[in-house]
Amino acid sequence: MGIDWCKIYDTGRCKVPERLLFSGGSWRTIFCHALTVALRHPRHGIVLFDTGVAPRIEEVTAHWPNRMYRSVVQFDCRPEMSLVRQLQGDGVAPGDVSLIVFSHVHADHVGGLLDFPNAEIVLSQDALSFARKMRGLKAVMNAYLPELMPADLNARSRAVACGDTSLSYFNSFDLFGDGTVRLVDLPGHAPGHIGMLTSAGEKRYFxxxxxxxxxxxxxxxxxPHRATGLIVYDWKVMESTICRIRKFLASQPEHNLVPSHCPLATEKYLVGGRGDVRQVV
Ligand SMILES: [Zn+2]
Incomplete structure (x- = not known):
């Protein structure tokens, strides 16, 4: 049994010097995106991986101390780009979303969460602990905006542990126990940062x-440029994770690599420009 379909959505973009993203880049400004994923599992329904950016980020960063976030990163996240609007365009109502996996709780990944009030929230224990305790200036300094989280976060959240060692290079967690969606421990960028392996038809995605x-x-x-170390949780661990991703892809090259902000991945997996997404299957 496999998933029914899987689709990648771009929820917004911001301008950054290319050199910040990777060492061989120039200092010209390029667009950085905010990709999210929706898939339909035959038994568990609509599942999201992150919710990207959403217009409410502008609202919650209007005042101090959250305004600091806007001074560092400012996404163009018009309403029509929001995940909830794009899903509705594809016939998926907010109430249809049964589960949302969060890679981590940085604002540009949880921005759309409040649009899906019925969904169970799945994330790592470290990410959940981080979300529970971070407040005020310290939260903003860590790219987290607590106002983007629902009041019933604790009741709706399920912390999962990537304790399965059967996969080469990564500890993982088989989300539905059927091998269709595997969450992967990818530490370094943020506390409890995880990724997702899945396949739709012939296509495999990481x-x-x-x-x-x-x-x-x-x-x-x-x-990335060393200056970005200021916003990376653990640089050395991040480097190790990148090295293991490289080895994993060398051993299983059929997987398509999709980093959330990558302009190349956006160009490759979204056809026809922003908001016009290609169905993977
Ligand atoms: Zn992040």
Missing amino acids: FVADACWHSRTVTHGEL
Whole structure:
């Protein structure tokens, strides 16, 4: 049994110097995206991997201290780009979403969460603990905006542990116990950062979220600019994770690498520009 379909959505973009994303880049400004994934499992229904950015990020960053977030990163996240609107365009109502997996709780990954009030929230224990305790200035300094989280976060959340060692290079967790969706421990970028392996038809995907920001970091060994170390939770661990992703893809090259912010992945998996997405299957 496999998943019915899997689709990648771009929820917004921001301008950044290319050099920040990977060491071989120039200082010209390029667009960084905010990709998310929706899939339909035959028994568990609509499942999301992250919810990207959403217009409410503008609202919650209007005042101090959250305004600091806007001064560092400002996404163009118009309403029509929001995941909830794009899903509705594809016939998926907010109430149809049964489960959302979060790679981590940075604002540009949880921005759309409040649009899906019925969904169970799945994330790592470290990410959940981080979300529960971070508040105020310290939260913003860690790219987390608590106002994006629902009041019933605790009741709706399920922390999962990637304790399965059967996969080469990574500890993982078989989300539905049927091998269709495997969550993968990808530490370094943020507390409890995880990725997702899944396949739709012949296509296999490795959604690595922010384990790297640009595909070239994995394919060409070009790490992000050292200045970004300020926002990376553990640089050394991140490097180790990138190395293991490279080895994994060398051993299983049929997987397509999809970092959440990568312009190359956006160009490759979204056809016809922003908001016009290609159905994987
Ligand atoms: Zn992040």
